[in-house]
Amino acid sequence: MVSPAETADALSAHGIPDARFEAQCMIQQLTGQRPEQAPPLTPEQTARLRELVQRRIAGEPLQYLLGEWEFYGMRLFVGEGVLIPRPDTETLVDAVLTWCREDPSPRIIDLCTGSGCIALALKQHLPGAEVRGMDVSETALRYARRNAGYHQLDVNFLCADVTGDIPEGIPPADVIVSNPPYLNAEEMASLQREVRREPALALAGGADGLQFYRSITARWKSMLRPGGLLAYETGETQAAAVSAILRENGFTHINIQQDLARNDRVVLGCRA
Ligand code: GLN
Numbered sequence: 001m002v003s004p005a006e007t008a009d010a011l012s013a014h015g016i017p018d019a020r021f022e023a024q025c026m027i028q029q030l031t032g033q034r035p036e037q038a039p040p041l042t043p044e045q046t047a048r049l050r051e052l053v054q055r056r057i058a059g060e061p062l063q064y065l066l067g068e069w070e071f072y073g074m075r076l077f078v079g080e081g082v083l084i085p086r087p088d089t090e091t092l093v094d095a096v097l098t099w100c101r102e103d104p105s106p107r108i109i110d111l112c113t114g115s116g117c118i119a120l121a122l123k124q125h126l127p128g129a130e131v132r133g134m135d136v137s138e139t140a141l142r143y144a145r146r147n148a149g150y151h152q153l154d155v156n157f158l159c160a161d162v163t164g165d166i167p168e169g170i171p172p173a174d175v176i177v178s179n180p181p182y183l184n185a186e187e188m189a190s191l192q193r194e195v196r197r198e199p200a201l202a203l204a205g206g207a208d209g210l211q212f213y214r215s216i217t218a219r220w221k222s223m224l225r226p227g228g229l230l231a232y233e234t235g236e237t238q239a240a241a242v243s244a245i246l247r248e249n250g251f252t253h254i255n256i257q258q259d260l261a262r263n264d265r266v267v268l269g270c271r272a
Helices: 004-013 019-031 043-057 062-066 089-102 117-125 138-151 185-189 211-223 239-248
Strands: 068-071 074-077 107-111 130-135 155-159 173-178 224-233 251-258 264-271
Touching: 004 019, 004 043, 019 043, 019 062, 043 062, 062 068, 074 117, 074 138, 089 117, 089 173, 089 224, 089 251, 089 264, 107 117, 107 211, 117 130, 117 138, 117 155, 130 138, 138 155, 173 211, 211 224, 211 239, 239 251, 239 264
Parallel strands: 107 130, 107 173, 130 155, 173 224
Antiparallel strands: 068 074, 224 264, 251 264
């Protein structure tokens, strides 16, 4: 098993759906070159490839094995202990960037920042913005800070439980954005094998999946300037419930947006 085709066959024989693509990613990771341009693998690379395939077959997500993944055109480091950035979340970044067209230097807070993907993509496209990212997990923050360093982006990452007291010394924001944990208890009990390797802390949103929306909206609205934007990613069946939470908290201009698969994915509201 040394060629891309043999690697793909080995993965495919164990039920990995995108075996060809995954084999190419692994070989590119090992050689630093596209598989069709890569010279034959060295014995060390072959041994390493075998190990990656074994771990993948045993259920590790491809992204953790590679140690990196792309989000919004940016290379981000990921690994055990941090949620892998999803393409769906790019819809949330798009929505915030669209809203910020009138104010290119907003103050932004990203709650439950994880790898920092949202905060970093926003800072990349709004160089004048003041961006803070918060997460309860020090492990996740280590990735976020490493990603900020790699891209030379000045984002302030802070360890904080977003359902607890608001950290002191933070000025009110123009935008609060969050992709909080939002899976309900039933979904948590039937996670895909690979997703089970990701931190439950980043996925579990309480019995009905809405716990973080309730808590963040009620606690953090005072940190938003009047007229400021609250922007959430939601599960595809949660947009109506999250809109209701925003309405109950006095938000206006509530707006639901769809991701590329046309599922409800983003809920926006403005502080009255
Ligand atoms: N979109 C993720 C999933 O379906 C969930 C991420 C989250 O809870 N914020 O696995």
